[in-house]
Amino acid sequence: MASAQCPECRHDLPETGSFSAWCPSCNWNVEPTPSPIVWIGGPIERRLVGLRRRFAQRQFEAMLARPPGAPKARRSVGAIVGWGLAAVVNLFPLALLIAGTLIIAGNWPSAGGIIWGGILAIVGILLSLPRRWRLPDGLDRTDAPALHGLVDEIADALGTRRVRRLAVTAEFNASYIATGVRRRPVLVIGLPLWAVLSPQERVAVLSHEFAHGTNRDGFRSGFMGRAAGTLAFLANATAPGSDGLILAPVSGAFAGLAYLIVYLMWQRSQEAEFLADERGAAIAGTTAAVGTLQKTGFWRYMQPVLDPIAYRLPGSDRNFFPAFRRFIAGLPELERQRLQRLMDREAFEESGSHPPRWARARYLESRPAPGSVILSPERSAAIDAETARLEARLTDVLLSQFYPNR
Numbered sequence: 001m002a003s004a005q006c007p008e009c010r011h012d013l014p015e016t017g018s019f020s021a022w023c024p025s026c027n028w029n030v031e032p033t034p035s036p037i038v039w040i041g042g043p044i045e046r047r048l049v050g051l052r053r054r055f056a057q058r059q060f061e062a063m064l065a066r067p068p069g070a071p072k073a074r075r076s077v078g079a080i081v082g083w084g085l086a087a088v089v090n091l092f093p094l095a096l097l098i099a100g101t102l103i104i105a106g107n108w109p110s111a112g113g114i115i116w117g118g119i120l121a122i123v124g125i126l127l128s129l130p131r132r133w134r135l136p137d138g139l140d141r142t143d144a145p146a147l148h149g150l151v152d153e154i155a156d157a158l159g160t161r162r163v164r165r166l167a168v169t170a171e172f173n174a175s176y177i178a179t180g181v182r183r184r185p186v187l188v189i190g191l192p193l194w195a196v197l198s199p200q201e202r203v204a205v206l207s208h209e210f211a212h213g214t215n216r217d218g219f220r221s222g223f224m225g226r227a228a229g230t231l232a233f234l235a236n237a238t239a240p241g242s243d244g245l246i247l248a249p250v251s252g253a254f255a256g257l258a259y260l261i262v263y264l265m266w267q268r269s270q271e272a273e274f275l276a277d278e279r280g281a282a283i284a285g286t287t288a289a290v291g292t293l294q295k296t297g298f299w300r301y302m303q304p305v306l307d308p309i310a311y312r313l314p315g316s317d318r319n320f321f322p323a324f325r326r327f328i329a330g331l332p333e334l335e336r337q338r339l340q341r342l343m344d345r346e347a348f349e350e351s352g353s354h355p356p357r358w359a360r361a362r363y364l365e366s367r368p369a370p371g372s373v374i375l376s377p378e379r380s381a382a383i384d385a386e387t388a389r390l391e392a393r394l395t396d397v398l399l400s401q402f403y404p405n406r
């Protein structure tokens with residue numbers, strides 16, 4: 001069969017089979033469906049994005065120049081201002097409650113005082129109610145001793161608190177969050193990502209997440225997140241309905257403040273990612289830590305693996321996970337190369353909090369570490385046996401997410 005030519009550089013295109021065609025010589029079609037870049041507005045926003053990019057690039061170079069070992073996050077003006085703003089917002093409901101109570105007491109027994117004070121106090125109470133966030137289903141220690149054993153070993157190696165709960169979801173990621181008034185840590189493992197990691201890469205993903213815990217990133221993002229959430233709530237509550245003219249500026253101001261908090265935290269969060277990578281690699285080893293970076297791009301193969309499963313008859317083998325593992329194991333070298341090119345093209349400030357993956361890889365490789373917690377293939381297989389019983393249910397979750405109208 002005559003091979004096709006690249007429409008850009010006229011080189012012969014390599015055979016890619018069922019994968020999309022692309023040109024290794026000039027990168028033609030390396031990204032067949034580019035992720036949509038959403039421009040918020042005109043030249044000012046564009047200049048802001050440009051500024052942030054340059055700033056992120058400079059921060060990366062400064063990080064790279066830092067000597068390896070025991071990294072500590074530095075305080076920045078932006079982070080302190082953001083923290084202060086969040087503190088004011090988080091104290092706002094309490095202030096409303098106190099003001100309302102004082103108004104009622106000061107004007108007692110006037111009806112006006114009771115009504116106005118009462119409204120303020122009730123709004124204060126409503127704002128301080130914890131926002132409901134349902135924890136995903138968990139695996140407890142008796143159900144998953146091998147997985148909990150590994151998770152505890154990594155927490156101990158990093159000198160951070162062991163998790164209160166371990167949740168397993170159908171997402172293609174892993175995360176570490178602090179929940180409740182006492183900010184107890186919860187580890188969330190997305191099984192699709194977990195399924196395609198090598199044993200040592202599993203250690204790398206968990207170590208990275210726990211390293212955020214040693215930096216108290218979870219606590220910090222919880223505090224900032226709560227403030228941003230309150231502001232977003234207020235922006236929605238005051239969003240213009242019929243009497244838009246009066247409320248629009250108020251709602252806009254709340255939304256603007258929410259954006260400002262997120263923005264001020266952004267610089268801090270980029271640094272936090274590099275630090276979590278470095279601390280995590282001290283536990284898992286640099287090779288495994290770098291290996292996970294390319295695998296975070298494997299989410300794009302979930303749909304092609306799910307498609308044939310979605311239309312299979314109920315009762316037949318519909319487990320997504322073994323099929324996904326087989327698919328990834330069979331990825332042709334050329335397709336892996338394409339993913340690597342995609343990684344190398346990422347820009348700073350493209351995906352919010354995370355630096356581009358090539359920058360994370362370069363940072364990791366600038367301070368190589370052998371790793372201290374080793375997960376043997378046998379132990380990793382024991383963990384697979386524990387998570388296997390969640391596979392059928394999580395396949396159903398995936399099917400309902402990807403094919404809501406099936």
Ligand SMILES: [Zn+2]
Binds near residue numbers: 010011023024028
């Ligand atoms: Zn070409």
Ligand SMILES: [Zn+2]
Binds near residue numbers: 208212273
């Ligand atoms: Zn992270």
